[in-house]
Amino acid sequence: MLDIKLKLKAGHTSERQWMESSRLKTLFWNVTYDCNYRCPVCFTDSGETQPGELTTEEAFRTVKRIHEAGVHDVIISGGEPFIRKDMTAILEKMAKSGIRARIASNGSLLTENILSRLRNATLTDSFQISLDTVRPDFYEKFHNAPAGSFLDVMDTLGRIKEYGFHTTVSVRVMPETLAGIPKLIDTAVELGWSTVTLHIPVPTRRFRDAFPSGTDIISLLRPVFEHFCDCSRTWLVETYIPWAQYHPVIKKLAERIRVVNRGCRAGRDRLTINPTGMISPCVCLDVQEAYIGNVKHDNLQDVFKNSRLCNLMRHPLDYGICADCPNAGKCGGGCRVSAFATSGRMDAVDQSCPVRRRMDR
Ligand code: SF4
Ligand code: SF4
Numbered sequence: 001m002l003d004i005k006l007k008l009k010a011g012h013t014s015e016r017q018w019m020e021s022s023r024l025k026t027l028f029w030n031v032t033y034d035c036n037y038r039c040p041v042c043f044t045d046s047g048e049t050q051p052g053e054l055t056t057e058e059a060f061r062t063v064k065r066i067h068e069a070g071v072h073d074v075i076i077s078g079g080e081p082f083i084r085k086d087m088t089a090i091l092e093k094m095a096k097s098g099i100r101a102r103i104a105s106n107g108s109l110l111t112e113n114i115l116s117r118l119r120n121a122t123l124t125d126s127f128q129i130s131l132d133t134v135r136p137d138f139y140e141k142f143h144n145a146p147a148g149s150f151l152d153v154m155d156t157l158g159r160i161k162e163y164g165f166h167t168t169v170s171v172r173v174m175p176e177t178l179a180g181i182p183k184l185i186d187t188a189v190e191l192g193w194s195t196v197t198l199h200i201p202v203p204t205r206r207f208r209d210a211f212p213s214g215t216d217i218i219s220l221l222r223p224v225f226e227h228f229c230d231c232s233r234t235w236l237v238e239t240y241i242p243w244a245q246y247h248p249v250i251k252k253l254a255e256r257i258r259v260v261n262r263g264c265r266a267g268r269d270r271l272t273i274n275p276t277g278m279i280s281p282c283v284c285l286d287v288q289e290a291y292i293g294n295v296k297h298d299n300l301q302d303v304f305k306n307s308r309l310c311n312l313m314r315h316p317l318d319y320g321i322c323a324d325c326p327n328a329g330k331c332g333g334g335c336r337v338s339a340f341a342t343s344g345r346m347d348a349v350d351q352s353c354p355v356r357r358r359m360d361r
Contacts, residue, residue, distance in 0.1 A: 001043075001283060002200035002335060004221075005238040006185065006228050009194045011166075013238060013260050024304040026270040027071055028283040031059070031087065032079040033275050037106050038144040039130075041172050041210050043202060043284050044274075046079040052276040054296075056086040060093055062273065062295050067097040069300035075102045077283070079275065082109035091123040102126040104170070107156040108149060115156075119163045126166035128197065129157055133171075133180045134187050142176065161192055168195040174210050178220060182227040189231050198224070200241065202284045203341035216354070218247045225249065229256045238262050242331045243353040264332055267313030271304055279303050281313055284337045289346065309346060312336075319347050327355060 007013075032053055035046040054062060066074060074094065081087050082105060094101050107129040118124050133139050136150035143149065161167045171177060171184060181198070188196050200217050201210035211217060218241075228234055236258040244250045245261045253259055266272075266282035273279055273295050280290040292307035293300075304310055312319045316333035325331070333339075334350025342351050349356055 001240060002202050003238075003240040004198040004200065004244070005168075005240075006196045006198065007194065007235045007238065008188055008196070008231070008233050010235050011194065013236060022269040024069065024071060024269060024271060024301060026073045026075065026265070027066060027300075028075045028077060028270065028272040029062070029066075030077050030079065030272065030274050030283065030286075031081050031090070032084050034083045035078060035080045035106070036083060036108060037080065039142065039172075040144075041174060041201065043199075044077075044079065044286055050275060054275065054277055056089070058277065058296060059086065059090050062277065063090065063093040063097055063099065065295055065300060066094075066099060071300065072098060073100050073102070075104060077104040080106050080109060082114065088114060088117055088123070091118065092121065095121065095123050100125070102128070104128040104130075106130045106143070107153045107160075108145070110156050110160070112159065115159055115163060119165070124165065126168070127160050128168040128170050129153065129160070131157070131169040131171065131184065132174070132177045134184050135180060138176070138180070157191070157193070166195075167193045168197055169193055170197040170199055172199045172210070173201065173217060173221065178224070181221075181224045185224070185228055185231060189233055196228075202335065202337045218244070218249050218354075222249050222252075225253045229253070236260060240264065242334050243327070243350070243355060246327060246331070246353075246355050248354070264313070264335060266336065267304075267307075267310035271300065271310075281307075281310055282337060285340070287340075289340070312347060321347055322349060322356075324359065325355060331355075 030044055032049060033044060033046045034049040038047050081103060091101050101124045103124050132142055139150040140147060169188060171181060185196055234257060237253060238260045240262050242264045250259060271279055271281060272283045274286050277295045278291045279293040279295055280286060290309060292309055293303040313336060317323060317328055321333035322328040334353045336346055338350045338352045339348040340346050
C-alpha cells in the first residue's frame, strides 16, 4: 500500500532500516471479495464472492499453515471480512495459535455482539475502519451505502474506542475526499482515535483512475500535512512510499514533525493471501503475473524465500531496477505496482517517483 499514517497517539514505531533483509513476519489476508458496499475505489475490486474462495475448512488449514510458517501478525481484510459467517471462528483459531489479528473493515457489520466476543476472547486488539469523510450524505453516496450508515459507523467507532481497541480510520485520498481530510483529523483528535491513515491511490483495480495519470498527489496533500502539524496531539508521521523521503513536500513536513520512512514491505517482510488462497508479495498486486503460490499447497516460507518476484523486490539493484539513481540503495527502486501498471513489467521503473520524473525530463 502507498500509505501515510498520521499518528495522533504515541506508540511503537520501528527505526529499522527497511531495506535490510528480513524474514517473513506479517501477512495480509483478504478473506473474501464479497462486500456489502460498492465503493467507487477499491484496490481489490470487491463486491461479490468469487469462485474458489477458501471454505471454512480451508481457512482453518490456512491458519495452521500461517502458524507453521512462524508468522504471528496477520492483517485481515477483504472485501468486508465480517460478511463471512465464520470470521469469528477463524479469529478464534488464530488466537489459539498465537497469531495476532489486526482487522480492516468498513465497520458496518461489527455488531455489539461481535465486538464484545472479540474483546472478551481477545481475538484482536486493533481495528482500521474505512472512513473517507465525516459528511454523512457524502459518506453514504461514496460507499453506495444505505441511509443511516454514517451514524452507524460512528457508533461502531465509538464502541471500538470504548472497548480499548487501537482505533485507526483509513481515508482513500481522492479528488472528492481531499478537502474534507482536515475536518476528519479534527474529529479524530476530538474522539481520541489513534491514527488517520491516508491511502494514496495505486494504479490498480478500481483505484486505478482515482486521479488523472501523472498527478502529484503528495503535493495535493500539503494543506492536510500543515493542518495535522497544527494539531496539538500529533506524534509522528509514518510513510510507506519508497521514495517519499525525496519528495519536497515530505522533506518540508520533516522540518516540522518526526517522519519515519517505513518504505515498501512487500516481499521484504510480508506477503498477501487473496480470498482464493493465491499468494502474492503485495496486497495491491492481486494479478496473475504476481501470483507466486497458493496457500492450499505451498509453504509460505518457501515461497517467500525462493520466488523470483520476492527476490526482485528485496534486491532490486540485482535486477537493474533504478540502476541510474543514486538513491536506489535507500529507496529500493520504487513501487512495483506502479511500475507494473504503467509498463506491464515488474522490473520497470516507477514513473510516479519525483526523482525519476526529474531524471526523465
Ligand atoms: S509494491 Fe510496495 S510500495 Fe507498491 S503498493 Fe505494494 S507495498 Fe506499497
Ligand atoms: S528513481 Fe528509483 S531508486 Fe530513485 S528515488 Fe525514484 S524510485 Fe527510488
